[in-house]
Amino acid sequence: MSTAAAKVRTRVVATRQAHEDIRRLGGRTRDEVGDFVHRLRADRTNRALRVTALRAAGDNGHLSLATLGEQHMALLLETEENRFTLLAVREGVHAHDELTRLTVAINTVSGAIEVVDQSEVSANVVALREQPDEAEPFPDTSGSAQDGPAPAAADPEATAQGADQRTRSLRVPLFRSHDDATLIGLGVVPSVLPALRKVTTDTQFAALLGHNLPELTRDVLLALHSGTPQEDVRRDITLQWKADDTDSVDPHDWARAARRPVSQVSTDDDAVLGALGESFDAWRLFLHPEQRRLATTDFKGSAKVTGGPGTGKTVVALHRVRHLVEQLPPGNSRPVLLTTYNTNLAEDLRHRLRQLGGEELLRRVDIKSVDRLAREVVEQAPGADLGRPLDDEAAMALWHTVIAETGIYRWDADFLDAEFKHVILAQGCGTRSLYLRVSDRRGRPRITRPERTQVWDLVEAYRAHLSASHRTTYALIADRAAGIEWSHAARVEEQARYKEERGGTDLVHREASRGMWLRHRYRHVVVDEAQDLSASHWRMLRAMVTKGPNDIFLVGDAHQRIYAHHVVLGRLGIETRGRAARRLTLNYRTTRQILRSADGLIAGEAFDDLDDGTDSLKGYRSVLTGLAPQFWRAPDWQTEMRAVAALIKERHDRHGTPYAAMAISVPDGTAAVQMAGTLAREPFRIPSVELTKDGVKGDQDAVRIGTMYRFKGLEFQRVFLAGVSDGRIPHQRIEQYRLTSPDRHRQEEQRARSLVFVAATRARDELVVTWSGRPSRFLPGDATRTAHNAAELLSPEGPPSGSAAA
Numbered sequence: 004m005s006t007a008a009a010k011v012r013t014r015v016v017a018t019r020q021a022h023e024d025i026r027r028l029g030g031r032t033r034d035e036v037g038d039f040v041h042r043l044r045a046d047r048t049n050r051a052l053r054v055t056a057l058r059a060a061g062d063n064g065h066l067s068l069a070t071l072g073e074q075h076m077a078l079l080l081e082t083e084e085n086r087f088t089l090l091a092v093r094e095g096v097h098a099h100d101e102l103t104r105l106t107v108a109i110n111t112v113s114g115a116i117e118v119v120d121q122s123e124v125s126a127n128v129v130a131l132r133e134q135p136d137e138a139e140p141f142p143d144t145s146g147s148a149q150d151g152p153a154p155a156a157a158d159p160e161a162t163a164q165g166a167d168q169r170t171r172s173l174r175v176p177l178f179r180s181h182d183d184a185t186l187i188g189l190g191v192v193p194s195v196l197p198a199l200r201k202v203t204t205d206t207q208f209a210a211l212l213g214h215n216l217p218e219l220t221r222d223v224l225l226a227l228h229s230g231t232p233q234e235d236v237r238r239d240i241t242l243q244w245k246a247d248d249t250d251s252v253d254p255h256d257w258a259r260a261a262r263r264p265v266s267q268v269s270t271d272d273d274a275v276l277g278a279l280g281e282s283f284d285a286w287r288l289f290l291h292p293e294q295r296r297l298a299t300t301d302f303k304g305s306a307k308v309t310g311g312p313g314t315g316k317t318v319v320a321l322h323r324v325r326h327l328v329e330q331l332p333p334g335n336s337r338p339v340l341l342t343t344y345n346t347n348l349a350e351d352l353r354h355r356l357r358q359l360g361g362e363e364l365l366r367r368v369d370i371k372s373v374d375r376l377a378r379e380v381v382e383q384a385p386g387a388d389l390g391r392p393l394d395d396e397a398a399m400a401l402w403h404t405v406i407a408e409t410g411i412y413r414w415d416a417d418f419l420d421a422e423f424k425h426v427i428l429a430q431g432c433g434t435r436s437l438y439l440r441v442s443d444r445r446g447r448p449r450i451t452r453p454e455r456t457q458v459w460d461l462v463e464a465y466r467a468h469l470s471a472s473h474r475t476t477y478a479l480i481a482d483r484a485a486g487i488e489w490s491h492a493a494r495v496e497e498q499a500r501y502k503e504e505r506g507g508t509d510l511v512h513r514e515a516s517r518g519m520w521l522r523h524r525y526r527h528v529v530v531d532e533a534q535d536l537s538a539s540h541w542r543m544l545r546a547m548v549t550k551g552p553n554d555i556f557l558v559g560d561a562h563q564r565i566y567a568h569h570v571v572l573g574r575l576g577i578e579t580r581g582r583a584a585r586r587l588t589l590n591y592r593t594t595r596q597i598l599r600s601a602d603g604l605i606a607g608e609a610f611d612d613l614d615d616g617t618d619s620l621k622g623y624r625s626v627l628t629g630l631a632p633q634f635w636r637a638p639d640w641q642t643e644m645r646a647v648a649a650l651i652k653e654r655h656d657r658h659g660t661p662y663a664a665m666a667i668s669v670p671d672g673t674a675a676v677q678m679a680g681t682l683a684r685e686p687f688r689i690p691s692v693e694l695t696k697d698g699v700k701g702d703q704d705a706v707r708i709g710t711m712y713r714f715k716g717l718e719f720q721r722v723f724l725a726g727v728s729d730g731r732i733p734h735q736r737i738e739q740y741r742l743t744s745p746d747r748h749r750q751e752e753q754r755a756r757s758l759v760f761v762a763a764t765r766a767r768d769e770l771v772v773t774w775s776g777r778p779s780r781f782l783p784g785d786a787t788r789t790a791h792n793a794a795e796l797l798s799p800e801g802p803p804s805g806s807a808a809a
């Protein structure tokens with residue numbers, strides 16, 4: 004450091020738009036920006052940095068241009084105390100001109116610093132002015148879900164009508180009913196308005212959104228375009244973005260704007276370098292204001308975050324963990340538990356938490372699946388004699404044995420297993436008489452008292468088999484763990500009372516005599532995929548943490564429930580009322596087109612909010628746009644599998660998609676083996692790996708294949724849902740209940756729909772749905788009409804036009 008100025012710590016942060024620039028430019032951009040940021044922080048007076056002043060910004064800021072390496076330039080804002088904000092990055096010979104003409108302003112709603120290239124945006128929109136909409140990227144919600152490849156044979160009359168409508172729409176600005184003041188008041192950046200006023204077609208609107216616009220502008224415009232009333236947009240979007248630190252944003256105070264979380268994103272500028280250095284995931288730095296609030300708010304007790312797929316619930320949970328750890332006194336223990344449904348997801352959480360806060364953060368957090376946690380609790384208990392747990396298949400086989408031995412054929416294994424888990428264990432029915440009296444059968448079909456007597460006999464036989472063979476099940480382990488933790492919690496509370504009464508005398512002695520520390524296991528518990536935890540899991544978690552501020556923070560989505568555990572958290576001692584129960588609605592993963600098809604899968608079903616209330620996907624939206632899902636029909640399963648292989652090979656060879664970024668869901672284990680075989684054979688020779696409960700072994704570049712259950716919580720660039728045929732999805736066995744047990748039929752149907760919904764919403768860029776024979780009745784009505792013929796894919800001429808990936 005050569006001067007006094009250089010001794011003041013230089014802070015460099017980047018806006019979301021600058022990050023998006025870097026992501027879009029790809030290649031060497033990241034390295035050049037990273038190198039520049041590094042050198043700027045080390046010594047801002049270094050002349051080799053090639054920073055030139057551009058103009059003043061408001062009362063207390065300066066804009067400069069910086070040359071980065073050989074090919075890039077950046078626009079920088081400098082404010083007091085040596086703080087630099089990276090606003091935009093451009094590449095190539097026009098970089099200087101492009102950056103100089105950017106409009107830079109403080110958004111008067113959010114207080115964020117935003118940039119727009121007015122002339123580029125206008126030029127692109129005007130260029131499309133006289134062209135009619137061909138792709139219809141924003142069909143109305145009642146229309147076809149298909150806006151990708153056109154169906155093979157179009158109806159000439161319909162086409163003529165469509166063209167006519169489109170020609171008419173050319174002359175009418177899409178946003179004519181919203182005046183400038185209203186749009187600005189809702190948060191739209193003013194500099195985009197001249198271009199917006201020229202938008203008369205959906206294609207132009209899509210082109211406008213193709214620019215790296217500020218997130219708030221994009222969100223407001225999409226909502227208005229889809230017909231959301233202004234008041235709803237104001238309430239659901241604008242208010243969420245309102246600057247926290249003031250009632251009215253001063254558009255000249257650039258120093259303050261640069262300090263706001265919405266502008267500078269992370270409070271730690273190392274994070275900027277970290278993000279540039281490693282994988283480039285925006286979620287580590289940029290939280291939506293609502294996500295940020297949830298991650299950092301102090302709650303009086305527990306808090307619950309619900310929201311559709313891809314709304315960043317896991318991201319919030321991870322940031323929450325970091326926030327909780329930051330509040331801890333120094334130490335070496337792990338007082339924060341981060342838990343989820345299975346090992347695979349727990350590993351994913353560990354990986355993402357490491358990305359967020361490195362090993363230092365991981366050191367204070369216990370990360371494991373609920374079943375592993377339950378097992379450890381039981382194993383550590385004095386006199387534990389656990390028995391080896393049966394896997395799900397073996398547990399089911401045991402029910403078959405019990406049915407055959409008792410000769411009671413009235414109930415099938417699925418029913419008995421569910422009754423045992425979701426009623427008997429969930430309600431803590433230790434005796435026949437308790438079971439006979441249970442009134443809360445949420446999510447379960449009704450059965451009479453004599454029928455329950457019969458079920459109880461079967462359950463007793465099942466348990467007898469388990470103990471005779473010294474085996475157990477995961478559900479029983481969780482139940483036992485909950486019991487152990489409850490008695491432990493009772494002792495902790497008893498001690499606390501004693502301490503209060505006696506003022507602490509004799510306490511050390513009492514603790515020592517019990518041979519254990521009398522305190523709760525954790526200070527904070529954070530739960531992901533909450534919708535699939537059982538009542539026993541919740542009882543265990545409730546007892547593991549001291550009741551009080553920020554004790555349990557859970558995120559989940561009943562629309563994605565696939566294990567049929569319907570719990571009412573309030574009745575399990577986890578109260579999340581008022582502001583402690585929040586919903587996220589903005590999807591960051593899936594394009595609008597895919598989302599719309601996926602939503603159709605569960606439309607009309609009723610869902611709970613993990614409590615006594617109901618939940619819906621109201622307001623659920625995505626700011627990403629792309630191709631509509633593709634549908635492929637095949638005459639038989641063999642052709643279907645080969646068609647999937649051909650599509651995957653094409654995506655890999657022509658579009659450069661790594662195999663590991665693609666996943667195929669299949670209806671069952673047998674289909675998984677068959678699919679892997681087809682992929683491996685000539686002419687495809689595609690590597691694949693099975694998605695198991697524990698994830699995939701190794702990190703080889705191989706296509707992931709698994710049943711829909713295995714897709715939970717994950718995401719892939721391209722998802723192929725194979726075998727979506729009548730009788731396979733939903734499985735035809737549920738038809739037997741249609742007349743005999745309508746309740747059960749409805750529940751099985753809902754679960755099957757949720758399963759497809761989960762699998763479909765794992766797709767980031769592309770969703771391909773295939774079937775053989777008749778399509779599943781879950782698919783939209785027009786799937787058959789718009790489907791491509793899979794057999795054509797395998798013809799020597801190659802795939803028909805329109806099958807190409809994005």
Ligand SMILES: Nc1ncnc2c1ncn2[C@@H]1O[C@H](COP(=O)(O)OP(=O)(O)OP(=O)(O)O)[C@@H](O)[C@H]1O
Pocket residue numbers: 284285286289290291294310311312313314315316317318319560563590591592715716717718764
């Ligand atoms: N604020 C954000 N900015 C950018 N990307 C985000 C943001 N929040 C979430 N994402 C991205 O959105 C995707 C979905 O996030 P996440 O997995 O947290 O969602 P989720 O609600 O837990 O999803 P699901 O319920 O479907 O498992 C991820 O790719 C994540 O990186």
